[in-house]
Amino acid sequence: MRDQQRRFDRREYLTLAGGAGVATTIGLAGCLEDAETGDDDEGNGDDADDGVDDADDTDDGELETIVAGTNPGFEPFQMNVDGELVGFDVDLLEAVVAETDGYELADDWEELEFDSLIPALENENIDVIAAAMTITEEREESISFTESYYSADQSVLVQSGGDVDPDELEDLEGLEVGAQSGTTGEGIVEDELGDDVDYTSYDNYVLAVEELERGTLDAIVIDEPVAESFADDRDVEVAFTFETGEEYGFGVRQDDDDLQEALSEGIAAVEESSEYDEITQEWFGE
Template sequence: MFKKFAFAACAAVAFTATLSSAALARDLLRVGTEPTFAPFEFLDTETKQYSGFDMDLIRAVADKAGYDVEILNMGFDALIPALKTKTIDVIAAGLSITEERAKRVDFTKPYYTSGISMIVRQADAKKFATFANLEGQRLAVQIGTTGADYAKGIKNAKVQSFNTTSEAFLDLQSGNAAAVVMDRPVLAYFLKTQPKAGKSLKLQPEIMDAQSYGFAVDKGNTELLNKLNKAYDELVASGEAKKIHDKWFAE
């Protein structure tokens, strides 16, 4: 009788432990990014972790929504196809909210407003003071970005697309391009983290086509979209979203 009681007690404890583990288990949110878009997403060479404003924010949003996060690295132009094939659950990659993209994905509430600007060599600062001055010039851009789209609309511009921002900046520094055309925060972060480049390059004040960034989920995934929006609202209300913003931006 005692052995039966002891066995039953042990079984009850094991069953309770299993229930507790199940209650603590969280779903995994697979986040796709293209980590060459500092300060939004990049690979920290010291920690070997994906870092940046987007990475901090999506981790905080996911945690608030009850998810664990797995970051998946892929090319920028592969992000939406990966979402459509359910390889990932959400995109966090400085993705501008556009009408064209909104036909294929659903965006969360905007979490950052950016705009297109340009960096030129200091010696050319007066010559290329505005985007109107870039007509007929060779321009360096990152493939698949709104900066690349805008540059292609400049009259007679010769647009050279690169896979990463660093390649575009190198093209400018080597004298091949008249300007690098990208989102302003990316340009400002580059100059902040590359003081030597800051001595020879200049971020021009003009800002074009202000756009908002949002996280993206597959079209029709309302359940996940609502969870992410609710979590973001809670982070804003608590002040945590502002703390994350202020960690990466002086503005």
């Protein structure tokens, strides 16, 4: 998929995505389906049907197909552009799975609201979460994570040229503050500010940014790289960034140790090659 991806206008994407929100596709695909394999040309002489499709055969044997789930609208990690799912997480997971011996990605990803991803994983509607999800102790009570593949902090977005110009979290007290449901940003607002702000939860950050541009919202708490991406394309700016030391990981079920290990090894392999730098340059320009 990555070789077929094209450059796009981020402003056009954010403008089109906001009004209708990000559509969710909840076609609950079967997970961990064994790919069909054909007989080895140098078989043992059994009278097997030579017509069996062997397109998914590898030298290492049979592959398991895993279904990925994500939450579009979190540029540049994952987003829909002209009906195509693209982004850093999409490219990276494809590269990581390609480094594994026993797995392949299903062609279609499941696109869900962020706070629906863990339940979908637990219910086996998806097999891996690739959604810039921060590794936290609370989440690890429900799911397991691979090794970290990205580090980030939190930023506060405000309207460009507006009257709100905070320098620290305490400056948000008494203001209208937004974040995306289920994210670290929401946790920061709830834990650090609580009832001192008028908090609004959004299904995705595109909607929150539109409210910020209209002046009906004073500030947004959001992951730093995503904040910078919005600031590049919309009439918003980063007021300040504060260190949280977050680490993103791919999420898997707690009993899926083989997949967890395979993906962690795949992450290491991609990072050791030039591919990780190429993907980072593609989406972050760094």
